[in-house]
Amino acid sequence: MNTAYDQLVARLKRAHTLYTVADLLGWDEQVNLPPDSADVRATQHAVMAETQHAAATDPAISRLLDELEGGTPARQPTLSDSGQAVVLRYARRDYDRAVKLPADFVAEKAAHSSHAYHAWAEAKAKDDFAGYAPFLEKHLAFARREAELLGWDDRPYDYAIDRHDPGLTAASIAALFTELKHGLVPLVTAIRASRVHAETSLFKKFPIEAQRAFLREVTERLGFNYRRGRIDVSLHPFCSGTGADIRMTTRFDPDNPLDSLFSSIHETGHGLYEQGLPREHLGTALGQAVGMAVHESQSRLWENQVARSRAFWKYFEPKFRALFPAQLAAVSSEALYLAVNAVEPTLIRVDADEVHYNLHILLRFELEQQLFSGELAVRDLPTAWNALCTELLGQTPANNREGVLQDVHWSSGGFGYFPSYCLGNMMAAQLWATASRVLPGLEEDFARGDFTRLLRWLRENIHTQGRQYDTLELVRRVTGEELGPKHLLAYLRERYGRLYLG
Ligand code: ZN
Numbered sequence: 001m002n003t004a005y006d007q008l009v010a011r012l013k014r015a016h017t018l019y020t021v022a023d024l025l026g027w028d029e030q031v032n033l034p035p036d037s038a039d040v041r042a043t044q045h046a047v048m049a050e051t052q053h054a055a056a057t058d059p060a061i062s063r064l065l066d067e068l069e070g071g072t073p074a075r076q077p078t079l080s081d082s083g084q085a086v087v088l089r090y091a092r093r094d095y096d097r098a099v100k101l102p103a104d105f106v107a108e109k110a111a112h113s114s115h116a117y118h119a120w121a122e123a124k125a126k127d128d129f130a131g132y133a134p135f136l137e138k139h140l141a142f143a144r145r146e147a148e149l150l151g152w153d154d155r156p157y158d159y160a161i162d163r164h165d166p167g168l169t170a171a172s173i174a175a176l177f178t179e180l181k182h183g184l185v186p187l188v189t190a191i192r193a194s195r196v197h198a199e200t201s202l203f204k205k206f207p208i209e210a211q212r213a214f215l216r217e218v219t220e221r222l223g224f225n226y227r228r229g230r231i232d233v234s235l236h237p238f239c240s241g242t243g244a245d246i247r248m249t250t251r252f253d254p255d256n257p258l259d260s261l262f263s264s265i266h267e268t269g270h271g272l273y274e275q276g277l278p279r280e281h282l283g284t285a286l287g288q289a290v291g292m293a294v295h296e297s298q299s300r301l302w303e304n305q306v307a308r309s310r311a312f313w314k315y316f317e318p319k320f321r322a323l324f325p326a327q328l329a330a331v332s333s334e335a336l337y338l339a340v341n342a343v344e345p346t347l348i349r350v351d352a353d354e355v356h357y358n359l360h361i362l363l364r365f366e367l368e369q370q371l372f373s374g375e376l377a378v379r380d381l382p383t384a385w386n387a388l389c390t391e392l393l394g395q396t397p398a399n400n401r402e403g404v405l406q407d408v409h410w411s412s413g414g415f416g417y418f419p420s421y422c423l424g425n426m427m428a429a430q431l432w433a434t435a436s437r438v439l440p441g442l443e444e445d446f447a448r449g450d451f452t453r454l455l456r457w458l459r460e461n462i463h464t465q466g467r468q469y470d471t472l473e474l475v476r477r478v479t480g481e482e483l484g485p486k487h488l489l490a491y492l493r494e495r496y497g498r499l500y501l502g
Helices: 004-031 035-056 059-070 081-098 103-126 129-150 156-164 170-192 208-222 257-276 292-306 310-323 333-340 354-373 378-393 418-438 442-447 452-461 471-479 486-500
Strands: 229-233 239-242 245-250
Touching (some): 004 035, 004 103, 103 129, 129 156, 129 354, 170 486, 239 257, 257 452, 292 471, 310 333, 354 378, 354 418, 354 486, 418 452, 418 471, 442 452
């Protein structure tokens, strides 16, 4: 006879399984879908969202939760009571939220996300913001309505933040970002005035098959398990799926081999986190990521602190040269390392270097707040974007493709996600400072191609923890400090100051 707890977990896992099926449809949509099949995919998304919502709002979940919350905790041989308490807490939160959303609202929103994704891709190709604006307006209306249904009607943008990073608010993020900006702007100004320049134009005609082989070797060496994951090509690189089946994507440009390499390492960081979650708990809070800021801290740590280090290139440079001997013949080791750490202002967030990257996020955070407060109308978004871009980055987009249409996130209603990138950067630098302190000799490991000690430390401290602690508590426990920009600023000054400021 199964205990009430077992019965609850079985239902949570069923809802989660349906979610993973919908997620796989989303992956397929961006990787494989034939151009004229978008309509049927929107219908499939709507049906899946409705089915998943029905599973998540199954009245049996409520009954079992009532029973478990009211009575003595059901004993589980494999799980501590504190683990059960975490599962119950999130199951209650998720259930109470799900029942506040009408099924037709959930289905309509899922179908709209699919339509809006294709509208965005087309608008971006044609540089046609006006064609996309109605889709964005409808997404904003959905977001406001959802916030209202869930009880955030006085602060709808906080609801958007909470969806990605529970425990954080627009106000707490604004305080962190203000401190970061204060430290970042002088560094950006000094590096822009530097006479040192990376020669990225030296990289020409890198065959895609060899690029693919190199990134496979790198990501496998970092610890990614390709027996439970794969990498394909999409317009916008992403990582989806769960630890049982990870789907990563990248993109290839023969004249920019570092782009596909670093975007693959970034997605690998996400994949390693998911693969490190306790598989037996997938579908409950103990097998789930804390939030997107923690997720981004994992991707950014591998992409930046690790893969842009001299030690990493000490190991991989000979392998890179062996695959591309002619293309790299005129590139010295120092020029290669400088290209890996090139600092150049760009209008495109995903192309931005580490020094400028956070400024791109400050821009989006500011505009999202204005959109949600009603201060900014969707039709005025391009003008507002360009003005803020000029102010923060010193460059003005010549068209909306390199401005407001560049990112995929809003096309799926993903408001409130952008801040997670910047929070993730702060967290990555803070985790790196702690890891370097408690694991002396990490860079010597990297120079030998050994990344296991770092991965094991992340597994123990972050991945296997599931959702036991929220974002800020996790950072406090692992690093002994509150989350802040101090370590990110120190890291950027050290790495880029040394390269560009002598
Ligand atoms: Zn990411």
